[in-house]
Amino acid sequence: MTYRIGPAAALAAFLLASGPFAAAQPPPAPAAPSASPVAETAASELGRRLLAAAKAGDDAFLAFSHEVDPNSKRPDDVTRTMGQQLAAIQLHGLVAATPTHAEFQGYDPNIESWVLLTLDVPADAPHTITGLGLRASRRPADVAAPPRLQPAALVAATRQRLEAAAAADRFSGAVLIEEAGKPVLSAAYGLADREAKIPAATDTQFRFGSMGKMFTAVSIMQLIQAGKIDPTAPIGRYLTGYPNRDIADHVTVNNLLTHTGGTGDIFGPQFEAHRLALKEPADYVALYGARAPLFAPGARNQYSNYGFMLLGRIVETVSGQSYDDYISAHIFKAAGMTATGNRPETVHLPKRAMVYMRRGGQVVSAADTLPWRGTPAGGGYSTTGDLGRFANALMANRLLDAAHTKMLTDGGFTGADGKFWRYDFGAPAADGRRYYGHNGGAPGMNGELRIFPAEGARDGKPGHPAYTVAVLANRDPPAATGVANFITDRLP
Numbered sequence: 001m002t003y004r005i006g007p008a009a010a011l012a013a014f015l016l017a018s019g020p021f022a023a024a025q026p027p028p029a030p031a032a033p034s035a036s037p038v039a040e041t042a043a044s045e046l047g048r049r050l051l052a053a054a055k056a057g058d059d060a061f062l063a064f065s066h067e068v069d070p071n072s073k074r075p076d077d078v079t080r081t082m083g084q085q086l087a088a089i090q091l092h093g094l095v096a097a098t099p100t101h102a103e104f105q106g107y108d109p110n111i112e113s114w115v116l117l118t119l120d121v122p123a124d125a126p127h128t129i130t131g132l133g134l135r136a137s138r139r140p141a142d143v144a145a146p147p148r149l150q151p152a153a154l155v156a157a158t159r160q161r162l163e164a165a166a167a168a169d170r171f172s173g174a175v176l177i178e179e180a181g182k183p184v185l186s187a188a189y190g191l192a193d194r195e196a197k198i199p200a201a202t203d204t205q206f207r208f209g210s211m212g213k214m215f216t217a218v219s220i221m222q223l224i225q226a227g228k229i230d231p232t233a234p235i236g237r238y239l240t241g242y243p244n245r246d247i248a249d250h251v252t253v254n255n256l257l258t259h260t261g262g263t264g265d266i267f268g269p270q271f272e273a274h275r276l277a278l279k280e281p282a283d284y285v286a287l288y289g290a291r292a293p294l295f296a297p298g299a300r301n302q303y304s305n306y307g308f309m310l311l312g313r314i315v316e317t318v319s320g321q322s323y324d325d326y327i328s329a330h331i332f333k334a335a336g337m338t339a340t341g342n343r344p345e346t347v348h349l350p351k352r353a354m355v356y357m358r359r360g361g362q363v364v365s366a367a368d369t370l371p372w373r374g375t376p377a378g379g380g381y382s383t384t385g386d387l388g389r390f391a392n393a394l395m396a397n398r399l400l401d402a403a404h405t406k407m408l409t410d411g412g413f414t415g416a417d418g419k420f421w422r423y424d425f426g427a428p429a430a431d432g433r434r435y436y437g438h439n440g441g442a443p444g445m446n447g448e449l450r451i452f453p454a455e456g457a458r459d460g461k462p463g464h465p466a467y468t469v470a471v472l473a474n475r476d477p478p479a480a481t482g483v484a485n486f487i488t489d490r491l492p
């Protein structure tokens with residue numbers, strides 16, 4: 001659920017996060033020995049050599065990567081960042097191996113999460129890397145979970161973690177924890193503007209990357225509720241004259257909401273060439289609309305920023321309003337959100353934070369990577385307080401009626417193969433605990449909103465969330481994600 005994919009985002013297509021910027025916490029000690037060992041293969045042996053090279057340092061990892069992944073076109077700085085994250089992983093064990101595929105489970109202290117490293121190699125020697133990935137994983141059965149903490153203890157532990165991270169210049173941002181709609185922690189750390197030495201505050205407006213997709217999804221659901229959009233209809237019904245007829249005639253609104261439409265991304269050379277000219281959703285459609293789909297609708301799931309740009313354009317054509325005017329009137333005003341928006345970077349907002357990324361081992365401005373303004377795919381700004389107000393309004397059915405709130409958070413699309421894909425809003429799990437919301441990440445920005453519904457809310461009964469966790473940072477991922485994972489793992 002990232003927003004921007006580009007060289008400075010480092011690892012967007014490979015890793016969960018871009019480097020060791022969050023406070024490290026050791027994983028819980030194993031409670032019992034692992035199950036029977038998995039037999040080593042050529043793939044697993046190469047994986048172990050890869051991890052060893054990462055722990056040997058940047059130069060060793062770079063040389064090893066050139067040897068075993070000779071066809072890679074990654075810039076060396078991206079490869080080094082990959083090595084830094086792999087070096088941090090605390091290996092738990094090999095969990096699967098065939099001659100051409102291996103899976104290792106470990107703990108990534110940078111995002112405070114268990115992860116699964118996957119590696120693919122050809123069947124015949126010499127064995128090179130043909131596929132490499134890192135994704136979130138459930139905690140192993142033989143590892144004890146972190147202790148659940150009551151609110152006062154949770155706040156104390158979170159403050160301690162954030163103070164240490166801020167002192168080490170690994171975090172700058174704001175954090176909100178609410179219980180039943182009431183804040184138990186609202187705090188800010190670090191600097192909103194490093195050059196001017198302006199400290200971050202709880203009312204600082206931080207850019208949030210892909211979190212803006214939440215507002216697009218709610219907008220579409222409001223128009224479905226009003227009978228103005230049929231989620232099963234092809235998007236050509238609402239985007240008449242769309243350049244590529246294959247997409248117009250076969251990709252549905254449901255496909256866009258579930259990233260199953262094959263509509264592709266918006267970032268790459270074309271975006272870099274036109275970054276400051278892409279000002280409205282229609283500009284993106286004009287630039288990318290002639291592209292053919294990457295795969296048949298519903299064939300698979302592939303994250304698509306462009307798909308949400310199309311949803312924003314549908315909001316405009318159906319409502320008769322600009323995207324920004326629509327969400328301002330129907331979401332922000334309805335939820336009491338006064339500090340959230342998509343105003344262009346050329347507009348001076350005194351409380352909008354600067355953005356900082358890590359480049360060449362240094363923390364530098366990421367301003368030259370920003371889009372012209374926030375869009376239906378993300379990139380706008382908000383405060384943790386406004387995100388809390390959004391969570392409360394959603395769970396109280398003030399943005400949608402009960403049936404459509406449930407549709408947004410639990411609904412989705414079932415493909416021809418019977419596989420169910422949820423809408424891009426809800427129902428991930430943290431050790432079995434479901435929550436709704438979205439995250440976002442790009443150079444110099446990272447955000448998380450996690451809405452844990454109260455008992456009964458899943459049945460459509462209005463009320464406050466049991467807990468809401470909102471974290472915003474003006475640093476690269478996983479600055480906010482690591483904090484959100486730390487809190488989530490310890491919620492009562």
